[in-house]
Amino acid sequence: MKVNVLFFGATADLVGSRAFETSLPETSVAADVISLLRAKYPNLRDRKLLVAVNEQYVGENTRLSNGDQLAVFTPVSGG
Amino acid sequence: MKVNVLFFGATADLVGSRAFETSLPETSVAADVISLLRAKYPNLRDRKLLVAVNEQYVGENTRLSNGDQLAVFTPVSGG
Amino acid sequence: MDFFELTTDPIDITSVSRRVVPLECGATVTLDGYVRKFTKDRETLHLVYEAYEPMALKEGQKLIEQAKKDFEISHVAIVHRLGKLEIGETSIVISVAAPHRKAAFAACEWLIRELKRTVPIWKKEVFADGEVWVEGDAADIKTA
Amino acid sequence: MDFFELTTDPIDITSVSRRVVPLECGATVTLDGYVRKFTKDRETLHLVYEAYEPMALKEGQKLIEQAKKDFEISHVAIVHRLGKLEIGETSIVISVAAPHRKAAFAACEWLIRELKRTVPIWKKEVFADGEVWVEGDAADIKTA
Numbered sequence: 357m358k359v360n361v362l363f364f365g366a367t368a369d370l371v372g373s374r375a376f377e378t379s380l381p382e383t384s385v386a387a388d389v390i391s392l393l394r395a396k397y398p399n400l401r402d403r404k405l406l407v408a409v410n411e412q413y414v415g416e417n418t419r420l421s422n423g424d425q426l427a428v429f430t431p432v433s434g435g
Numbered sequence: 436m437k438v439n440v441l442f443f444g445a446t447a448d449l450v451g452s453r454a455f456e457t458s459l460p461e462t463s464v465a466a467d468v469i470s471l472l473r474a475k476y477p478n479l480r481d482r483k484l485l486v487a488v489n490e491q492y493v494g495e496n497t498r499l500s501n502g503d504q505l506a507v508f509t510p511v512s513g514g
Numbered sequence: 515m516d517f518f519e520l521t522t523d524p525i526d527i528t529s530v531s532r533r534v535v536p537l538e539c540g541a542t543v544t545l546d547g548y549v550r551k552f553t554k555d556r557e558t559l560h561l562v563y564e565a566y567e568p569m570a571l572k573e574g575q576k577l578i579e580q581a582k583k584d585f586e587i588s589h590v591a592i593v594h595r596l597g598k599l600e601i602g603e604t605s606i607v608i609s610v611a612a613p614h615r616k617a618a619f620a621a622c623e624w625l626i627r628e629l630k631r632t633v634p635i636w637k638k639e640v641f642a643d644g645e646v647w648v649e650g651d652a653a654d655i656k657t658a
Numbered sequence: 659m660d661f662f663e664l665t666t667d668p669i670d671i672t673s674v675s676r677r678v679v680p681l682e683c684g685a686t687v688t689l690d691g692y693v694r695k696f697t698k699d700r701e702t703l704h705l706v707y708e709a710y711e712p713m714a715l716k717e718g719q720k721l722i723e724q725a726k727k728d729f730e731i732s733h734v735a736i737v738h739r740l741g742k743l744e745i746g747e748t749s750i751v752i753s754v755a756a757p758h759r760k761a762a763f764a765a766c767e768w769l770i771r772e773l774k775r776t777v778p779i780w781k782k783e784v785f786a787d788g789e790v791w792v793e794g795d796a797a798d799i800k801t802a
Contacts, residue, residue, distance in 0.1 A: 365708050365780030366791030406796055408778070411713035415801040427710050427778070431796030434707065434714075434738060434779025435691055435750050435770055444564050444636030445647030485652055487634070490569035494657040506566050506634070510652030513563065513570075513594060513635025514547055514606055514626060528671045531690060535746050540694035543687065543766075545759060546675060550684035553757075602679050613697075615689060619767050622687075626759060 357382055357422035361389060366430045370399040380420065387416035393428060403430055436461060436501035440468060445509045449478040459499065466495035472507060482509055516582070516590045518574030520565055522597040524604070531609040536588040541615035543622040547606040549599050559640045561599045566634040570594075573633045577625055585621035587612040592625070594635060605637075631655070660726070660734045662718030664709055666741040668748070675753040680732040685759035687766040691750040693743050703784045705743045710778040714738075717777045721769055729765035731756040736769070738779060749781075775799070 361376045368374050371393075380388065386407045394400050407414055408427040420426075440455045447453050450472075459467065465486045473480050486493055487506040499505075515534045531544045549561050578590045589611040599605055608625050612618035630650055637648045659678045675688045693705050722734045733755040743749055752769050756762035774794055781792045 362710065364710050364778065365782070366793065369791065404793075404796065406799060408710070408713055409802075411710075411716055413776075413799050413801045418802065427713065429710070429778060430780070430791070431794040432776065432778050433774070433781045433792040433794040434709070434777050435774040435781075441566065443566050443634065444638070445649065448647065483649075483652065485655060487566070487569055488658075490566075490572055492632075492655050492657045497658065506569065508566070508634060509636070509647070510650040511632065511634050512630070512637045512648040512650040513565070513633050514630040514637075526672065527675060527688075531671060531688070535692065537695035537745070538697075540691060542690040542692070544671075544675070544690060545763075546686040546688060547684060547759070548679065548686070550757065551681035553682075601681070613694065615691070615767075615770060619689075619763060623759075623763050 357384070357420070359389065359420055359424045359426055361393070362425065362427040364427070364429055367405070367428060370403065371397050384420050385416065386414050386418045386420065389420070389426060390416070390428065405429065406431065436499070438468065438499055438503045438505055440472070441504065441506040443506070443508055446479070446484070446507060449482065450476050463499050464495065465493050465497045465499065468499070468505060469495070469507065484508065485510065516578045518571060518578055518592045520567055520570060520594050520596055522595065525593050525595055525607055527604065527607055530591050530593050530607040533591060534589050534611070536611060538613050539588050539611040540613060541618050542609050542611045543615065543618040544607060544609040545622050545626050546604055548604045549601050551601045557642055558601065559642060560601065561605065562638040562640065563594070563596045563599065563605060564636050564638070565594070565596050569634050574629070577628050577632070581610070581621045581625055585612070585624070586614070586617040587621045590621070590625065592629070596635070660722045662715060662722055662736045664711055664714060664738055664740055666739065669737050669739055669751055671748065671751055674735050674737050674751040677735060678733050678755070680755055682757050683732050683755040684757060685762050686753050686755045687759065687762040688751060688753040689766050689770050690748055692748045693745050695745045701786055702745065703786060704745065705749065706782040706784065707738070707740045707743065707749060708780050708782070709738070709740050713778050718773070721772050721776070725754070725765045725769055729756070729768070730758070730761040731765045734765070734769065736773070740779070
């Protein structure tokens with residue numbers, strides 16, 4: 357399956373891009389995407405990262421589906 | 436000595452006037468004015484009353500001086 | 515910079531909360547009190563506020579000075595309206611500016627509570643079926 | 659009636675705090691956050707806010723719904739600014755209207771604390787000598 361990952365703020369700067377599309381095995385979970393990103397972007401390795409799937413926060417063990425829109429980001433700092 | 440007493444809000448309505456001038460013995464304290472007012476205006480008898488002398492809250496035993504400006508009023512309710 | 519004012523004119527909230535914005539501040543907490551139409555089922559027609567003005571100004575300044583001692587805040591702005599107020603009109607604005615929001619919240623809450631206890635202003639509620647001067651809770655007023 | 663909005667335009671505080679005033683209400687508490695020039699001795703030049711907009715709107719609505727369940731309040735209005743903000747410009751306004759002020763204070767304080775933890779918006783501080791994306795405290799975010 358394919359998923360799209362969005363980046364914002366510090367995460368976009370660390371990654372050097374604002375989106376990333378990737379193919380994953382059918383049984384992948386959110387944590388697999390984090391591992392893949394940390395492998396691909398060493399800047400992310402020591403950062404706390406949160407994951408949203410289709411605009412909802414999810415836990416690391418949440419199963420992904422084809423076409424999911426992910427966002428992976430550092431802790432928010434609005435206000 | 437003479438003192439002037441001001442009334443506001445509920446107190447002015449209960450008394451039917453906004454000021455009252457009176458002569459007092461030289462050693463009078465704030466409580467004496469309260470007693471005098473309660474005697475003169477029965478409407479005040481069961482009301483909690485605060486006293487200010489020259490725009491400062493005072494206790495019942497505060498000595499008065501000639502020319503003092505008093506205010507006697509029910510608990511405030513601004514805001 | 516701080517101010518405590520009485521006015522018979524309508525109060526513009528922003529003109530109070532943003533008249534002074536110190537450069538070390540990042541948050542302002544504003545309490546905006548206004549005339550409530552319904553208290554449970556009882557309908558208010560309007561309110562009337564009356565003050566012992568010179569003493570109210572002194573007591574207001576004292577509150578501001580005390581708040582600035584007790585909380586880590588930079589600036590306090592208070593405007594209280596007097597006279598007749600229609601439904602929805604603002605009777606009081608208290609704005610507290612601080613480097614950080616927690617002190618601003620705490621000081622603003624303290625200021626409105628103390629103001630209702632110590633500043634010589636009285637409120638008359640006018641209902642369809644009568645009117646009443648509201649009596650506050652004056653416990654423990656500090657006296658000279 | 660309640661609203662959570664994102665905007666790149668300057669925010670007028672009164673237009674947020676007084677856009678809706680329910681008739682059973684008597685108090686509105688407003689938090690107004692803005693760009694602080696000095697944090698201790700360090701000088702900020704400006705801020706940049708960026709959001710994951712569709713998710714921020716959803717998270718903002720969730721906060722409002724939760725606040726209305728947990729506090730005796732009538733109306734919540736939140737506007738957050740995005741983009742580049744100069745010193746003194748307002749980044750956020752949170753207004754809570756309630757019949758009585760205590761619930762409004764409590765809800766407003768809860769809303770800003772939760773917003774800073776859960777709503778996907780990020781702040782970049784630009785100083786004279788560099789810039790940094792501020793990292794928040796994301797402990798215990800509730801996940802689906």
